[in-house]
Amino acid sequence: MATRPETAKKILIYWMDGMVLLMGIAFVATIAVAAQMSMIGWVGAAASITCLTVVLVMFSLILRDAFDNRPRPTVKLLVSGVAVVAVLLLPMPRDGSFMTWEVVAYLWLSVVLLHLPFWATALMGTALVTAITVMQTGHGGPWQAVLLIQLSGAVLMPLAMWSWRWLWWTIRDAHDSQAAKSRLAVAEERLRFARDLHDLLGHSLSVITLKSELAAKLATKDAAKAAAEMADVRRLTGESLTEVQLAVDGYRSLDLDEELARARAVLEAAGTRCVVEAGTGELPPAARALLAWVVREGATNVLKHSSASRCSITFADGVLEMRNDGVHGTNISAVNGTPNGAGSGLRGLAERMTAAGGAFSAGPVRDGEFVLRARVPA
Template sequence: MARPEKARRFLLYWMDGAVALLALSLSGLVVRLGVEGRLSVPHALAAEACLLGVLVPLPFLLRAAYDNRPRPTARLVLSGMAALGAVLLVPPSSNDVLGEGSWSMVAFLWLSAAVLFQPLWAALCMSAAVIVLTSAVVTVITGQPWQVVLPVQAFTAGVMVVAMWLWRWLWWTIRDAHESQEAKAGLAVAEERLRFARDLHDLLGHSLSVITLKSELAAKLATKDPGRAAREMADVRRLAGESLTEVQLAVDGYQGIDLHEELDGVCAALEAAGTRCTVEAGADDLSPGARALLAWVVREGATNVLKHSTATRCAIVIDGGVLEMRNDGVHGSPAAGGTGLRGLSERLAAVGGSLSAGPTSTGEFLLRAAVPA
């Protein structure tokens, strides 16, 4: 599971827990008022029903608001009506505004979710309207002065509304940043593939086109002019041999990549993808062939980090002929090594080296390669 998804779930589960605690507290308030005889049984049941009408849909409303930018729905409107009914059914007493008056939190709780379905200007207007209306109701019922009730209600609603906006903004920022990192990693891999494809096209495109034309010409001349057809086929064989030589030289060029240049390029790619990279390279005493093999291991290891992990850090250490590449992007059971690692393992084994890859006891993924010095 990606880190942004974990953050989203943690945030929503935390809100669910807060809603559940508030539901227990307010339900206890209704029960207490009923036991004390201050609410009749039908009155208490109606208040409890309104409370559930607000709190039960709230987790679904929050998930819809955090996943996208939704428009107001019938569920939101119905829960708002339930919140209004709850406030009217259990008004605060005239001498306990800050105690039993906490029941008005039902309206503010609905407001904190409702503003997520509105543009910013509409959310601010809605907040002001609800604050004024709720304060007016509380003032009329309790007889408390307007200047006493309004600041309390405004502060409570303001804190809840601002907190909800900030939490959602934070989640969207985390999600966008993670998607940007994935895009950068995919772009780095795609650019490498494009470079390889472009080199192959430049090397083989012209030669294969000429070979195709000469082969077709030789086929047409086979019965009319066998001598010329033979000369054309000789040219085809020569061109095929030259193309093979060019491909071998190109492969040798890829195999002859510089270790330090590869380390610099890998660090830049990982840093661009949001993975902090550290390098400790002591490979000056290695032969050119050994350095080239380690450079290939570094390139393949970095490609796998970019494509198959969510690592936040990667450490590359080269000590003599041993390379260790560690990252913290292991999630679950890793799949079997891919074609790239198998190919590298075979190449290293052919010169007396070794390659291993897998999770460690510390929760990291370790790619280890050893080459003869």
């Protein structure tokens, strides 16, 4: 499934393709009408249609090449430029009752801006405006009015194209920033856990290793000292186990309000709008701890397995509900008390809630959303 930035890119490019296609149809129809009215010959009309087709097709191809970055000028850009010159030089209806063909030159200039620096594009645009103004003035009309019209086209079309691509770059950079924030949050949590684990067990395991080696050396020389060293090893092992249990209990003793606030912050940092409506102040501590685990695992599930744009967390009548609109992939695994086929996190939640006398379910619903519900014991 395509990501949201990829979908936005396709929409922007296909929208531009549609506009170019409509422009091409209008050009071809105009040339055909002019040939039918004997304003230009059929050979000249065919040549004009061919050159216009080359310009418009090359425009779409060049746009795709230059949409993600600023490439160096290519053969496509040169071929398109030659076709533009041909369009301007070939016989066209120019009595004012038909559309102006100069828009093709400024369409080409707009993709030149995506390849060349601004100063180079400005020089090329100046040359185009000067040449087209001279040609138009030769067909009659005040040169001041012609120059103003050409300047407007030479400025507005490249500016519109630059803004079009800038919009895509903004969408892409925003998505990359959100993904980086999510990766950073995961890395910080891993670092915190690794640091805590090192502080708890690093020293104790080192001492246990040394005393075990000493006891092994004393076993054949001084059995009493060896037994004393092993007693110390047994004591240190018990203390380390107690410290680990206390640490695990600390991780398990979650605060519901903190988890709700953390879930909203993390989801919104990842680009998912999160609304929390949960009045949980009167819940007993055991129920609050259960729901805190539900919120944590539910938020993790949204981050890892969905592309949700919105998520709501509500609590009413003893039921906490998390609903998001990013159903796909692993996110749609159903869990209903007996979590067959579900991920280990959801399976663990179901087992925890069932053991405490509550109820748990998670899965997609008909309106295309993923809903997680947890009912705490009465």
